[in-house]
Amino acid sequence: MNVLSAYLKKHAAMLAAAMSLAFCAMASAQEMDHSKMHMPMTMPMPAKPAPAKKPAAKPPRTAAAATTPKRSAPAHAVKRTETATTPIDDGSMPGMDHSTMDHAVMDHDDMTMPMPMDHDAMPGMNHSQTPAEATPSKAAEKPPSIPAPTDADRAAAFPQIVHHAMNDDGIHSYTLFNRFEAWNADHGSGLTWEGQAWIGTDLDKLWLRSEGERSDGITDVADLEVLYGRSKSRWWDVLAGLRHDFRPGTSQDWLAFGVQGVAPYKIEVRATAYLGSSGRTAARIETEYELLLSNRLILQPMIELNFAGRQDARRGIGSGLSTAEFGLRLRYEITRQFAPYIGIVRERAFAGTADFRRAAGNDSNDTRFVVGLRFWF
Amino acid sequence: MSSEFSGFPPDGLSRPSRRRFVQGLAAGGAIASLGLWPRAVWALKSPNQPTLIAGRDFDLRIGETAVNFTGRARSAITVNGSLPAPTLRWRQGDRVQLRVSNALPPGSIHGHETSIHWHGIVLPANMDGVPGMSFNGIHHGDTYQYRFDVRQAGTYWYHSHSGFQEQAGLYGALIIDPIEPEPFRYDRDYVVLLSDWTDLDPAALFARLKKMPGYDNIHQRTVADLVRDTRRNGLTATLADRKMWGAMRMTPTDLSDVDASTYTYLINGTTSLGNWTGLFHSGEKIRLRFINGASMTYFDVRIPGLKMTVVAVDGQYVHPVSVDEFRMAVAEVFDVIVEPSGQDAFSIFAQDMGRTGYVSATLATREGLRAPIPALDPRPILTMADMGMAGMSSGHDMANMDRGSHDMTAMPGMDMSGMDMSKMQPDGATQAHPPGEASNPLVDMQAMAPMPRLDDPGIGLRDNGRRVLSYSMLKSLFDDPDGRDPGRDVELHLTGHMERFAWSFNGEKFSDAEPLRFNYGERLRIILVNDTMMTHPIHLHGMWSDLEDANGDFQVRKHTIDMPPGTMRSYRVRADALGRWAYHCHLLYHMEAGMMREVRVEE
Numbered sequence: 001m002n003v004l005s006a007y008l009k010k011h012a013a014m015l016a017a018a019m020s021l022a023f024c025a026m027a028s029a030q031e032m033d034h035s036k037m038h039m040p041m042t043m044p045m046p047a048k049p050a051p052a053k054k055p056a057a058k059p060p061r062t063a064a065a066a067t068t069p070k071r072s073a074p075a076h077a078v079k080r081t082e083t084a085t086t087p088i089d090d091g092s093m094p095g096m097d098h099s100t101m102d103h104a105v106m107d108h109d110d111m112t113m114p115m116p117m118d119h120d121a122m123p124g125m126n127h128s129q130t131p132a133e134a135t136p137s138k139a140a141e142k143p144p145s146i147p148a149p150t151d152a153d154r155a156a157a158f159p160q161i162v163h164h165a166m167n168d169d170g171i172h173s174y175t176l177f178n179r180f181e182a183w184n185a186d187h188g189s190g191l192t193w194e195g196q197a198w199i200g201t202d203l204d205k206l207w208l209r210s211e212g213e214r215s216d217g218i219t220d221v222a223d224l225e226v227l228y229g230r231s232k233s234r235w236w237d238v239l240a241g242l243r244h245d246f247r248p249g250t251s252q253d254w255l256a257f258g259v260q261g262v263a264p265y266k267i268e269v270r271a272t273a274y275l276g277s278s279g280r281t282a283a284r285i286e287t288e289y290e291l292l293l294s295n296r297l298i299l300q301p302m303i304e305l306n307f308a309g310r311q312d313a314r315r316g317i318g319s320g321l322s323t324a325e326f327g328l329r330l331r332y333e334i335t336r337q338f339a340p341y342i343g344i345v346r347e348r349a350f351a352g353t354a355d356f357r358r359a360a361g362n363d364s365n366d367t368r369f370v371v372g373l374r375f376w377f
Numbered sequence: 378m379s380s381e382f383s384g385f386p387p388d389g390l391s392r393p394s395r396r397r398f399v400q401g402l403a404a405g406g407a408i409a410s411l412g413l414w415p416r417a418v419w420a421l422k423s424p425n426q427p428t429l430i431a432g433r434d435f436d437l438r439i440g441e442t443a444v445n446f447t448g449r450a451r452s453a454i455t456v457n458g459s460l461p462a463p464t465l466r467w468r469q470g471d472r473v474q475l476r477v478s479n480a481l482p483p484g485s486i487h488g489h490e491t492s493i494h495w496h497g498i499v500l501p502a503n504m505d506g507v508p509g510m511s512f513n514g515i516h517h518g519d520t521y522q523y524r525f526d527v528r529q530a531g532t533y534w535y536h537s538h539s540g541f542q543e544q545a546g547l548y549g550a551l552i553i554d555p556i557e558p559e560p561f562r563y564d565r566d567y568v569v570l571l572s573d574w575t576d577l578d579p580a581a582l583f584a585r586l587k588k589m590p591g592y593d594n595i596h597q598r599t600v601a602d603l604v605r606d607t608r609r610n611g612l613t614a615t616l617a618d619r620k621m622w623g624a625m626r627m628t629p630t631d632l633s634d635v636d637a638s639t640y641t642y643l644i645n646g647t648t649s650l651g652n653w654t655g656l657f658h659s660g661e662k663i664r665l666r667f668i669n670g671a672s673m674t675y676f677d678v679r680i681p682g683l684k685m686t687v688v689a690v691d692g693q694y695v696h697p698v699s700v701d702e703f704r705m706a707v708a709e710v711f712d713v714i715v716e717p718s719g720q721d722a723f724s725i726f727a728q729d730m731g732r733t734g735y736v737s738a739t740l741a742t743r744e745g746l747r748a749p750i751p752a753l754d755p756r757p758i759l760t761m762a763d764m765g766m767a768g769m770s771s772g773h774d775m776a777n778m779d780r781g782s783h784d785m786t787a788m789p790g791m792d793m794s795g796m797d798m799s800k801m802q803p804d805g806a807t808q809a810h811p812p813g814e815a816s817n818p819l820v821d822m823q824a825m826a827p828m829p830r831l832d833d834p835g836i837g838l839r840d841n842g843r844r845v846l847s848y849s850m851l852k853s854l855f856d857d858p859d860g861r862d863p864g865r866d867v868e869l870h871l872t873g874h875m876e877r878f879a880w881s882f883n884g885e886k887f888s889d890a891e892p893l894r895f896n897y898g899e900r901l902r903i904i905l906v907n908d909t910m911m912t913h914p915i916h917l918h919g920m921w922s923d924l925e926d927a928n929g930d931f932q933v934r935k936h937t938i939d940m941p942p943g944t945m946r947s948y949r950v951r952a953d954a955l956g957r958w959a960y961h962c963h964l965l966y967h968m969e970a971g972m973m974r975e976v977r978v979e980e
Binding site for chain 1: 501502503504508509510511512513514584587588589592595596597598599600601623624626816817818819820821874876877879886887888889897898951953954955956957969970971973978980
């Protein structure tokens with residue numbers, strides 16, 4: 001935390017810039033959300049419709065009852081029948097023919113068929129306004145035996161309430177040390193960490209991410225990212241913020257933009273692009289999967305790819321794909337929150353980065369055995 | 378406190394005291410009749426029996442009490458020092474007065490404010506006990522006076538509606554004796570109140586759910602299951618199945634968010650070890666008033682060796698139906714009558730829906746007896762059909778497989794006997810959804826072909842060799858009390874996101890949503906569609922939920938409607954109660970996460 005606070009002091013201005021950027025993103029995201037929220041619900045509920053008119057506005061169920069013999073139509077037939085009463089026939093609608101649809105391009109995030117299937121969005125499909133009225137409603141036959149409320153009833157019904165927000169959008173937090181390990185390789189030994197933390201609500205979170213490595217008592221690589229993250233779709237968050245590299249070489253700062261989320265099969269994905277000073281660029285993609293050998297013994301394959309926009313000779317980084325790391329860690333969850341592991345990690349440097357390493361007398365490839373702890377709180 | 382031992386109505390009816398009951402049972406439980414009321418012996422027997430308070434005038438003091446269910450001492454929230462809270466016995470037609478005081482210690486982990494909600498009771502809105510809607514809550518040191526006319530009869534319950542206090546012990550049974558004689562007879566009467574207890578601070582459990590919603594999902598399918606399924610069903614079918622679940626980023630073992638790996642289940646505030654015991658004489662008819670007062674647990678209840686005749690549901694009479702087993706959604710109430718004979722002891726066995734644990738109690742002819750306790754049933758696995766995803770058929774990429782493998786009856790645990798495939802849309806017509814659900818980060822799935830499935834006993838109960846209650850067997854003993862056809866439909870979708878542990882209606886959490894507005898006096902239909910993989914008990918305060926059958930006709934009056942995944946169910950509501958009412962999922966942590974709406978009934 002000392003490191004963080006020192007960093008925050010030092011880079012207050014830049015952080016502020018990044019945060020304002022992030023909040024701009026948040027603001028626009030919220031606007032979008034509001035537009036969504038204010039869209040009409042499936043069933044419009046007029047504030048004060050005249051009760052006498054109401055029955056006429058309710059056709060689907062009665063229509064269903066009229067067109068289908070009793071005891072044969074399940075309740076959901078209501079909807080289907082309703083669909084049939086509308087001028088648009090499902091079968092003739094573009095995109096409704098499953099056999100001709102290009103399922104490969106469909107958004108499988110949404111398990112339902114996309115757009116054209118949205119009955120609510122179609123004219124004449126509004127349930128409460130469908131004009132069909134097959135059988136007269138019983139509503140008119142039997143007036144309700146409901147007493148007219150007295151003033152005392154009204155007072156009891158709407159007492160003065162001090163605003164009392166429910167905490168369904170509370171702030172929570174999570175800190176995960178995904179990798180906290182000691183390694184041993186041909187050329188020495190060291191420590192590696194990779195962790196992330198968030199604090200925030202279901203949709204808006206402040207993220208901290210850090211990765212680093214020490215070998216033979218010297219910190220070779222260390223970075224810290226501070227990001228604002230907003231959930232934008234079912235499985236994906238977008239993030240924007242700052243990354244500070246403490247090592248390698250002298251420290252440097254980046255603006256960071258990324259996405260993270262869960263791909264099919266629950267593969268965790270993080271992809272971040274970085275924009276540094278004097279036009280420097282970089283990118284990092286990480287994916288992880290958890291293969292359950294048992295519900296406690298879990299094999300975690302991991303791939304991390306690093307890209308650089310251009311060569312950085314001082315830090316020994318070539319342009320293009322610079323390094324790729326493949327990890328395979330086998331952990332045992334003593335509890336959900338505390339799991340020791342062993343693993344093997346293969347790191348490979350490519351192209352220019354490999355050249356730099358060879359020039360420095362190192363191998364471009366590196367294989368390590370690791371022992372570590374994964375824990376969260 | 379005055380009512381606890383001597384709070385009898387001043388009208389001279391012989392209402393025996395608790396002390397007298399205890400004596401009576403000590404003498405062999407042979408009190409046959411004590412005048413007109415109560416007809417049956419109110420069977421109180423052991424220290425395990427919940428306290429009973431009868432009358433019109435009650436003083437209830439909410440405080441903290443040390444409890445120990447697991448070997449570790451914890452502080453529970455109690456009423457008059459009792460967990461569960463005392464059973465309150467009212468009489469239909471009475472005006473009851475309840476002074477509820479907040480005696481929680483300062484700095485209690487359960488908060489500084491409290492409340493009591495009378496679940497299923499029809500009353501004025503300011504007596505309903507929901508802080509922020511019906512009143513301002515009961516603050517430290519304050520007393521709130523509840524006072525209302527009891528217009529109904531039957532078995533109900535009451536619980537806190539503040540924060541997570543219900544989880545911490547604030548729940549108790551309500552018995553309302555009817556004016557008219559009941560349409561069934563019995564010799565003895567017991568409350569069987571089921572609940573779930575955790576040693577965790579409930580707020581910490583909620584925080585844990587936000588960090589890792591699948592914490593208790595510890596029976597997920599592994600590599601070994603993949604190999605076994607491949608051997609059993611072939612590689613194509615197995616991979617297709619894994620592909621569907623993979624595409625949804627869900628696991629089919631995820632039946633409940635919190636299960637026995639966190640909870641200790643209780644009957645009348647007693648663990649299985651404590652073995653709550655209800656005494657009987659062979660040949661007697663025993664009325665058991667089952668109440669699911671759990672925060673998150675669905676219980677499947679049976680008494681091996683005994684048929685149970687369900688005579689009332691959610692306090693309301695139904696045509697008697699004899700079953701071996703029934704599932705209790707959270708907050709549901711079932712009155713059953715059993716006639717134990719032929720053996721000295723019977724086990725009341727309640728396992729959770731996910732088969733991770735159970736609680737048992739005993740009906741016996743004397744103290745200290747036990748009957749064998751059955752093993753837990755095999756753990757069920759959710760199927761795509763269970764989730765209303767059976768429409769993922771022909772040609773859809775996600776279910777890229779032939780008809781044969783789509784028909785998952787061949788797969789393990791894929792029991793679809795409760796389902797009629799012919800009812801599914803043959804033309805592939807898909808359920809429509811509210812626009813707000815589209816690409817909403819709070820909504821992780823949408824049912825494609827939800828059905829009422831009223832005749833489905835539910836996952837894990839199909840074809841188990843026992844006669845299991847389903848909603849289709851429940852018929853109110855009376856006709857539709859309103860009689861009108863609903864004037865309009867209100868369709869709401871139950872939505873959520875498993876990974877974020879976010880829960881909502883129509884993709885909007887309580888704090889983001891406008892109230893639902895009902896017009897005073899109108900009869901309307903609520904259509905619920907479950908767009909999640911979880912099952913949700915939906916409870917509307919202040920008004921009855923008159924469940925409709927598959928034809929849209931009135932079937933049974935309830936206060937809590939169970940909505941398994943993949944279902945679409947409808948019920949009628951008569952908006953005859955002015956005011957602001959809570960309408961929510963009765964899974965406590967779902968409600969707290971936002972699966973709640975305000976219903977505002979206005980003139």
